Amino acid sequence: MLEVQLGALDAGLPPGVEEALDLVAAFDEALATGLGRLSQQGAQAVTGLAAAVAASPLGDRDAEAAEKVATGSVAGEHLTILAGARAALLGAVADALLARLDEALGRSRAPWEEPADGEAAAVPENLLVGCRSWLHEVAITGWRGVGHDLVAASDQAIEAMLAEPALRRPAVLLDGLAGELRASSPVATMEKLPARRWADLWTRALMLTQPGWSGAGDPGVPVSGRLLILGADVHEHATAVQLQVHGVLEPKDGGTPRLVRTAVSATKVDTIVGPAVWGVLQDHPVLLGALARHLSLDLTDMPLLASGDLLWDDAKAAAGELAAPFSTARVQLAGALAPAGPPLDRHPVAISEPVFVEGYKAAKVDGGLEFRVGGQAITVTTDRLPGCGPLTPQLLATSTACIGLLRWDGRWLLQPLAVQSTVKRQPVAAHTGDWALGPTDPKVVKSLARSGDAVAVLRERAGRLLRK
Amino acid sequence: MNADPTAWERRSVTLVVPPVQPRKLAKVPFVELADGRLQGVVSSGSDIGRVYVSFIAAGTHGFNCSTNNNRPCGGLYSSPCKHLNSLVAEAIVQYGAGRVARYLRVDGAETIESSYDLIRALNGGHEPGSAAVVFSRFLRHLGYLELPATTAPVAEMHWFPSTGAVR
Incomplete structure (x- = not known):
């Protein structure tokens, strides 16, 4: 990303976004105290939300639902309709933000096509x-x-x-x-x-x-070609983990390279944290191996959903040659065609667009970190670095190039997936997925060994107690 | 941090529950702060097929320990048994002493640093209770590792970014 691109991205909120978010915030406030006994302010929030979608196909039903809820006769379907209005409003906000992003970055995006x-x-x-x-x-x-x-x-x-x-x-x-x-x-x-x-x-x-x-x-459309990995994003709460890999797909039959993602997920328990989470994702050795070893992947008839997500199947992929994510980001990312998300999934939280940034100065601000490119700056999500990978705030602070995801949560944010940095005068690169086959940092290996194999202990307990 | 005081309330992604710390699970495979109790399951030291269900209630600090078949623990008198001691020690590793003490509403929670401090600060006695609820939560906990993995993208997980890189 260049200075001019960052500037265009950050040039105030797109029209209407602030107003829409204020309506959402008022509704959220009402939800905090309950829709069962609304104050006058709460009733206004509910009718305000419904009024915002008045011109949409939801309009009539939402106006009716808001009136019922505001007067205290709440039925389940009214709440569902109001939730629909809230989802539609945030979907529109996400569309406006993504359009701004595409314009600023010059990113071309395929139009949404309803899948079969x-x-x-x-x-x-x-x-x-x-x-x-x-x-x-x-x-x-x-x-x-x-x-x-x-x-x-x-x-x-x-x-x-x-x-x-x-x-x-x-x-x-x-x-x-x-x-x-x-x-x-x-x-x-x-x-x-x-x-x-x-x-x-x-x-x-x-x-x-x-x-x-x-x-x-969506059953997906089979695609074949070479997948060049850009980086891995990890999502996690106490009982689930998802690995989402972003990459560029070069279709076998030629054509424009496409930005794609693929996700594998598993349920887990809260005590499986940090590098141990890779242990519950081991059903996908080809994908994890390519992440850890920085290899490209040759895909044969892998289903690609309309959302731009590959429905991962290890059997339809083979590890290819060395392909450094930083080379892919430098050479292939700018020209790749981005997918449109499914309408129901549109929400500012879902915005996660891969970008490449270099030539910046990392600066510490208010306990956080920002990357400054010329006169522009973007906040780095140092609180969004997964415990299962080698990226740390310290590494980011000394970095010189970064592959990250552009996100939006009240403002634009950069979530790093990989950085190039200089440690003791040696160039180093660190990627979120580097430890997919096990940590490579001896200190982390040691602490992992100290807590033992959580998955094995719990499986033993499950085997003894669960099927009695 | 944004200067706007409402900024935190208006964020979609924010850390509500800090991730727990990894620990050795062999002795105490399950610990949780739930249902108004510190509760968990402690493996028997002598019988590999037996587990003890132990809990301490928040506020009253009433405690109990029994096998999963509701046979009372032989070591339990007016003071906590060794299973309850292990439970507290492992809970502190997992959640940190402050979080456990605050959850149990112990007096002077901020001064609690070890399981010794915490056990000493409890002011409840033995309070019989059924092991069934806790044990079934443990079985459910184990069940998470038996569920099939999926490869369909879960868009909702974008609300739950992984955190906790070494600082």
Whole structure:
């Protein structure tokens, strides 16, 4: 990224974004105290949210739902409709932000094409009903009224959903939310609430548990070619981990190289943290090997979803030659065609665009870090460095080149995936996925050995106790 | 940090629950702060097939220890048994002494540094209770490692970035 690109990116918020976010914030505030007994301010927040989508197909239903909720006669479907308005508003914000990003970077993006319907997985409807009614109850009560009993009431539904692979997305989401609520219970004692965050998770959970949302609708289109890895992003909460690899796909039949991603995920427990999380992802040795050894991957008929995600299958990939991510970022990234996200998934949180930055000066600001390119600067997410990789704030502070993801959370942020740096006058490169086959830093190897193999111990206990 | 006081409330991604620290799991495979208790499962020292379920309630500090079949622990009198001691020690490794002490609402939580300090600060007694709830949470905990892995992208995980790189 150049100085002029950073400047264009940061030239104020796109029109309408601030107003939309204010409406969302007012609704989130109402959700904190509960939609069951709204103050006048809360009633205004709910009608304001509905008014914002008045011109959309949701308009009439939202106006009706807002009126009912504002006058205190709350039914589950009203809450779902309001959640839909909130999701639509944030989707529009995400679109505006992404358009700004594309313009600033000169990135070309393919238009969204609705994929062909695949076989919708049969989902037990009663599971979704149970989940939705818990979400409705939470909204009526408000976050401030959440305590141990209300959190525990979600246990059964979440456990049943986890066992259903087609419902993995809502299950993992709700498990993450329930974990935060459990740790924060009774929520009334919290000084301040993560209001936006919890409302986001609540909204998304309601969207994913609607009847008819199958989650596995897109069967993908088989693609072949060479995948050049840019970097790995790791997502993690107490009971789940996801590795998302960003790369450039050179199609075998020629054509424009494309920006693609692929994700592999697993459920885990909270005591599997740091480099130990790689242990639960070992079902994908080809992908992990390519990450750790910086190899390209030759793909044969790997399904590519309309969202730009490869549906990873180790059997359809073979390790290729050495391909340094920094070479890919320097040479291939700028010309690659980016995908559009599925409409339902659009949210500022989902913006994660690979970029390459060099020629910057790292500067410490207020306990954080920013990269300064000429007269422009971007904040680096030093709080978003995974415990399973070698990147540290110290390494970033001395770095000279960086592959990262552009993100937005109130402002533009750079999340590093890899850096080049100078340590003791030697050039070094560190990537998030370097330890995918096990840590290479002797100190980390030692501390990992000290805590023992958590997965093995728990599997032994499970074998002895679970099937009695 | 943004100067705007509402900035934190308006962030989608923020750390609500700090990640726990890794620890040896052989002796105490399961520890959690949940349901208003510090609770967990301690492997028996003598019988590989037996586990003890131990808990300490927040606030009242009532404690109990029994096998998963609700047979009372032989070492439990008016003071905590060795299983409860192990539970507290491992909870402190996992969560840090401050977080455990605050959760249990121990007086002078900020001064607690070790499991010795914490056990001494408890002011409750033996309080019989069923092991079933805790044991079933442990079985559920183990179940996470038995679930099949998936490769469909989970877009929702973008709300949960991995954190915790060595600082």
